[in-house]
Amino acid sequence: MSTRIYRGLWCLVGLALGACSSSPDNSTPSATTAVPITPSAGTAPGAGTAAPSAGTTGVPSGAIAGRASGATAGTAPAAAGTTAAPTSGTGATTTAGTSAATAGTAAAAGTSATPTTSNGKPDAGEFFVSGNWHGYVFAKAVGMGSTVTPLDFKMQTTGMPRCIKGSVAAAADYSGVALLGFGLNEDGGTKMSVTPTKAGVNVVVTNPGMSKLRFQVEGPAGTEDQRWCTELSGTGGFIPWSNLKTKCWGADGIAYKNEPIVSAMLLVPGDATAAVAYDFCVTTLAEADGSAGAAAGSGAAGTSAGGAGGMSGGGSQSSGGSSSVPPGGSGGGCKGYATGYWDCCKPHCGWKDNASGANPLMACDKSDNSLGADYDAKSACDGGGNAYQCHNLAPWAVNDKLAYGYAAVPAAAQKNNICGRCYQLSFSGQSNNSEPDPGSTALAGKTMIVQAINIGHDVQGGQFDLLVPGRGVGAFDACSSQWGVNKADLGEQYGGFLLKCQKNGDRKNHAAMKSCVMQSCMNVFEAKGLSELAAGCKWFIDWFQIADNPQLEYKEVACPAELNGKGIMRNAQPANMCLQ
Numbered sequence: 001m002s003t004r005i006y007r008g009l010w011c012l013v014g015l016a017l018g019a020c021s022s023s024p025d026n027s028t029p030s031a032t033t034a035v036p037i038t039p040s041a042g043t044a045p046g047a048g049t050a051a052p053s054a055g056t057t058g059v060p061s062g063a064i065a066g067r068a069s070g071a072t073a074g075t076a077p078a079a080a081g082t083t084a085a086p087t088s089g090t091g092a093t094t095t096a097g098t099s100a101a102t103a104g105t106a107a108a109a110g111t112s113a114t115p116t117t118s119n120g121k122p123d124a125g126e127f128f129v130s131g132n133w134h135g136y137v138f139a140k141a142v143g144m145g146s147t148v149t150p151l152d153f154k155m156q157t158t159g160m161p162r163c164i165k166g167s168v169a170a171a172a173d174y175s176g177v178a179l180l181g182f183g184l185n186e187d188g189g190t191k192m193s194v195t196p197t198k199a200g201v202n203v204v205v206t207n208p209g210m211s212k213l214r215f216q217v218e219g220p221a222g223t224e225d226q227r228w229c230t231e232l233s234g235t236g237g238f239i240p241w242s243n244l245k246t247k248c249w250g251a252d253g254i255a256y257k258n259e260p261i262v263s264a265m266l267l268v269p270g271d272a273t274a275a276v277a278y279d280f281c282v283t284t285l286a287e288a289d290g291s292a293g294a295a296a297g298s299g300a301a302g303t304s305a306g307g308a309g310g311m312s313g314g315g316s317q318s319s320g321g322s323s324s325v326p327p328g329g330s331g332g333g334c335k336g337y338a339t340g341y342w343d344c345c346k347p348h349c350g351w352k353d354n355a356s357g358a359n360p361l362m363a364c365d366k367s368d369n370s371l372g373a374d375y376d377a378k379s380a381c382d383g384g385g386n387a388y389q390c391h392n393l394a395p396w397a398v399n400d401k402l403a404y405g406y407a408a409v410p411a412a413a414q415k416n417n418i419c420g421r422c423y424q425l426s427f428s429g430q431s432n433n434s435e436p437d438p439g440s441t442a443l444a445g446k447t448m449i450v451q452a453i454n455i456g457h458d459v460q461g462g463q464f465d466l467l468v469p470g471r472g473v474g475a476f477d478a479c480s481s482q483w484g485v486n487k488a489d490l491g492e493q494y495g496g497f498l499l500k501c502q503k504n505g506d507r508k509n510h511a512a513m514k515s516c517v518m519q520s521c522m523n524v525f526e527a528k529g530l531s532e533l534a535a536g537c538k539w540f541i542d543w544f545q546i547a548d549n550p551q552l553e554y555k556e557v558a559c560p561a562e563l564n565g566k567g568i569m570r571n572a573q574p575a576n577m578c579l580q
Contacts, residue, residue, distance in 0.1 A: 121134070121187075122159075123159035123160075124156065124157055124158060124159050125137075125153045125154060125155070125156040125157060125158075126152065126153045126154055126156075128159070128162075128182045128183070128285075129159070130285055130286045130287075131286055131287055132194070132197075132287070133182070133184045133185070133194065133285075133286075133287065134183075134184075134185065134186070134187070135182060135183020135184050135185060135186040135191070135263070136182075136183045136186060137153055137162055137180070137181070137182055137183075138179075138180075138181045138182075138183070139151075139164050139178075139179060139180045139181065140178065140179055140181075141166055141167075141168065141177075141178040142168075142175065142176060142177045142178070143168060143169045143171050143175055143176030143177070143270060144169060145167075145169030145275070146166070146167060146168050146169045146176050146177075146178060146270070147166035147167050148164055148165075148166040148178055149164065149165055149166050150164070160282065160283050160284065160285075161206070161281035161282060161283045162180060162281065162282050163180075163279075163280065163281035163282070164178065164180045164278070164279075164280065165209065165278060165279035165280070166178060166277075166278060167275050167276065167277050167278070168268055168269070168270035168271075168275065168276040168278065169270065169275050170270065170271055170272060170273055170274050170275050170276075171270055171272065172272050173272075174269070174270060174271070174272055175270070176269075176270025176271070176276070177267055177268065177269060177270055178267070178268040178270075178278055179265045179266065179267045179268070180265060180266050180280075180282060181263050181264065181265030181266075182263060182264050182265065182282075182285060183262065183263050184261060184262060184263055184264060185262065186262075191262055191263075192262065193219070193220045193260035193261060193262045194260065194261060194262075195258060195259075195260045195261075196241055196258050196261070196287060197287070198287045198288055198289045199240055199241065199288070199289045200238055200239050200240040200241050200242075200243075200287075200288065200289070201215075201238075201239050201241070201264070201285070201286065201287050201288065202236075202237065202238050202239075202284050202285070202286045202287075202288045203215050203232065203236045203237070203239055203266070203282070203284065203285055204235060204236045204237060204282075204283050204284035204558060205232065205235055205236050205266065205280050205281060205282055205283065206235065206280065206281045206283060206558065206560065206561065207235065207279075207280040207281075208279055208280070208560060208561055208562065209277055209278045209279030209280055210398050210399060210402055211268050211276055211277065211278035211279075211280065212231070212268065212269055212276075213231075213232040213236075213266050213267065213268060213280065214229045214230065214231055214232060214248060214266070214267045214269060215229060215230055215232050215236075215239060215244075215264070215265075215266060215267075216228065216229035216230075216244075216248075216264070216265050216266075216267055217229075217244065217256070217261040217263065217264045217265075218261060218262060218263050218264075218265075219259055219260060219261055219262065220260060220262050222262075224246065225246060225254070226259070227246060228244035228245055228246055228248075228255075228256035229244060229245070229246075229248040229267070230243045230244045230245070230248045231248060231249075232266070234424050234447075234449075234557050235424075235557045235558045235560075236284075237557075238288065241256055241258055242255060242256070244256035249269075264285065266280070266282055268280075283558075333424075333426065333553035333554050333555040334462060334553065334554055334555065334578035334579070335462055335551070335552075335553055335554075336425075336461075336462025336463055336464060336551070336552055336553070336554050336579075337432035337462065337463060337464075337549050337550060337551045337552060338407075338425065338427075338448075338463075338464045338465075338466050338547075338549065338550050338552060339463060339464070339465045339466065339471075339549055340465065340466045340467075340468040340471030340472070340496070340540070341408070341465050341466070341467065341468070341471050341472055341473070341474055341496075342389070342467060342468055342469045342470065342471055342472070342473065342479065342496075342533075343381065343389070343472075343473045343474050343476055343477060343478060343479060344380060344381070344388050344389050344473070344477070344478035344479040344482050344483075345379050345380060345381035345382075345388070345389060345476055345478050346361075346363045346377070346378075346379035346380065346381070346382075346385070346387040346388065346389065347361055347389065347408075347453050347454040348408075348414075348419070348453075348454045348455050349361045349418075349419035349420070349452070349453045349454060349568060350362075350363050350375060350379075350387065351375055351376075352375050354414070354419060355419040355420065355568060355570075356417055356419075357417055357420075357570055358417075358419050358420040358568045358569060358570030359420075359568060359569045359570070360375045360419075360568070361419075361453055361567065361568055362375075362390070363375075363377055363379075363387035363388060363389070363390065364387075364388050364389070364390035364391070365386055365387075365388065366380075366386065366388060366481075366482050368388070368390060368391045370390065371386075371387060374387075379478075380478035380481070380482065381476040381477075381478045388478060388482050389467075389478075391530065391532040391533050392532055392566050393405075393406045393453070393467050393566060393567070394467070394468070394469055394532050394533055394535060394536025394537075394539070395448075395466065395467065395468060395536055395539050395540075395543075395544075396535065396536070396539060397539060397542075397543040400446075400543070401445065401446050401447060402446070402447050402448070402449070403446070403447075403448045403449075403539070403543055403544075404448070404449055404450070404560060404562055404563055405448060405449075405450045405451075405466055405467060405468070406450055406451050406452075406453045406466075406467040406563070406567055407423075407450040407451070407452060407453070407454075407464040407465055407466050407467060408452070408453070408454035408455060408456045408459055408464075408465040408467075409423075409452045409454075409455060409456070409459060409463075409464060409465075409579050410455065410456065410459045410460065410461055410463065410579050410580060411455040411456055411457040411459065412461075412579075412580055413452070413455060413579045413580075414455050416577070418452045418455060418579075419452060419453065419568055419570065420451060420452065420453075420559070420564075420567065420568030420569065420570035421451070421452050421556060421559075421570070422449055422450065422451045422452070422556065422557055422558065422559035422560070422563060423449070423450055423452070423464065423554045423555065423556055423557065424447060424448075424449050424554060424555055424556075424557045425447065425448045425449070425450060425464060425552045425553075425554045426446075426447050426552055426553045426554070427440070427443040427444060427445075427446050427447070427448075427547075427550050427551070427552045428444065428550070428551045428552060428553065429441050429443060429444030429445075429550075430550070430551040431547070431548055431549055431550055431551065432549040432550070432551050433548060433549050437547060437548045437549070437550070438508075438510040438545075439510065439513075439544070439545040439546045439547035439548055439550070440545075440547045440548065440549070440550035440551070442510075442545035442547070443544065443545055443547045443550050446543075448466075449557060449559075449560055449563065450464060450466065450563075451559055451563045451564075451567045451568060453467070453567060453568060461578070461579060461580040462554070462578065462579060462580075464552075464554070468536060468537070468539075468540050468544075469521075469525065469533040469534075469536040469537045469540075470490070470491065470496050470497040470498075470517070470520060470521060470524065470525075470533075470536075470537045470540065471495075471496040471497070471498070471540070472490075472491065472492060472493060472494050472495050472496035472499070473487075473490055473493060473496075474493065474494060475493075477490070477493075483524070483528060483530065484528070485524055485528075489520075489523065489524055490524065491520060497516075497517045497520040497521070497537075498513070498517055498546055498548065500520070501513050501516035501517055501520075504516075510545075510546075513546055514541050514545075514546055517537075517540070517541055517546055518538070518541055520537075521534055521537035521538055521541070522534075524537075525537055556577075
């Protein structure tokens with residue numbers, strides 16, 4: 001088998017309670033009962049939301065390939081507690097009530113040994129154990145109409161992940177809230193405090209509901225001045241204790257200074273005008289001096305066949321999140337930019353030898369039917385092979401600020417076993433081109449999470465060549481034959497529909513360029529009934545705003561279940577480094 005090169009482009013409010021070029025390599029391998037916890041009541045103003053960050057010239061975009069399948073982790077329920085809290089603007093929040101530790105189900109592959117506390121209780125169901133921390137798990141939804149599922153964890157036999165889902169009802173005073181909390185020092189229902197002994201805490205979540213989340217700890221009194229919080233970004237990671245303060249939703253607030261605490265929790269702040277749906281799991285909660293040694297709940301070593309972002313049966317690995325801050329950028333990430341491609345070829349990560357430590361990408365036949373586990377199938381770009389990139393790898397929007405997709409990364413990254421790693425791209429609003437680009441400007445504040453499925457020998461350090469239908473086929477074109485179209489219909493070889501439109505019209509007229517690209521999407525994909533490709537092409541117009549080589553900051557994160565399910569399932573611990 002030979003290796004080929006393809007050219008292409010592209011705190012909560014206080015809470016009582018507790019187009020450039022790239023050349024990806026698309027081919028063959030290189031060599032108990034519920035114990036109540038009584039929270040305290042209090043009030044606190046609340047608010048503030050945080051958004052991710054983001055970025056015209058006719059610069060080509062390009063080529064790459066792939067498709068795969070994988071399993072994902074399941075969800076688990078949560079339990080009782082009480083609290084209320086504002087999220088944006090101001091509002092009072094009061095909380096009080098009881099919380100019983102609870103149970104549910106957590107779908108996840110992998111098992112782990114169950115550590116015990118001083119009284120012998122394991123990390124399972126309603127009782128939580130992580131290092132020196134141990135106590136009951138509780139959950140609560142506050143506000144008329146707010147919901148939480150499950151109500152307890154009594155039936156859950158595993159430890160992490162603990163999960164809840166539901167809805168926080170709208171409240172004009174921002175008093176709606178939902179929470180999943182953990183007692184940090186309690187046996188037999190006696191709630192005691194602990195004083196942190198390490199630099200911070202590793203908090204890793206899977207958040208398919210994409211709701212805002214805040215991490216909060218609470219002191220023994222449970223009063224407003226004993227609640228410290230911080231906004232949780234993405235899938236979380238290592239949080240220094242110094243990041244917490246009494247009013248994490250605004251500019252003021254008193255910093256946390258390692259005072260004694262009794263509980264830690266993840267909060268979903270509500271909204272003044274609309275209900276907030278949520279669905280998230282906590283996979284890691286562990287005091288640590290950094291992300292590398294984070295334990296997933298129980299802290300016991302285990303194996304995981306994957307799931308929405310990391311260890312599902314406990315485990316000594318961190319499941320990623322924002323983890324340690326890699327060098328090379330402000331705001332916790334490395335600097336880079338995005339290009340694009342779609343060449344229909346089988347990707348580099350479609351062979352077992354290239355996807356070491358992960359399930360390879362599954363390829364599809366010419367009619368987009370999965371080839372299953374036939375990982376040795378020859379690429380359509382490799383002399384008459386029958387393996388093509390599957391259509392379901394087209395990008396999609398989760399909401400107006402977040403999207404998922406797949407990408408090629410620099411070939412040198414393969415030394416870090418790159419296949420199946422995921423990266424959070426935060427767009428800055430700037431273009432990597434020499435001229436201003438209205439599309440890149442429109443991306444400011446948006447975030448994309450992508451999974452690496454390919455490598456490129458001329459993909460530069462920090463460059464992510466996004467897999468986008470209509471962005472150019474590059475040096476090796478399997479699309480013309482797969483879709484039954486002329487090469488000319490695919491736009492510029494390096495740049496696709498966008499560059500063709502830029503050459504034939506006013507590239508500074510953003511609306512006109514979007515309309516032009518849309519027409520090509522309709523002619524090539526919609527007209528032939530290629531619905532997934534048509535949706536991906538329209539995503540480039542509507543969500544991505546036909547941005548031309550937008551600049552970004554990035555960091556490695558745990559892969560969302562949705563990306564694992566279509567792409568690659570892997571178990572490796574994040575490398576947490578910039579891609580060169």
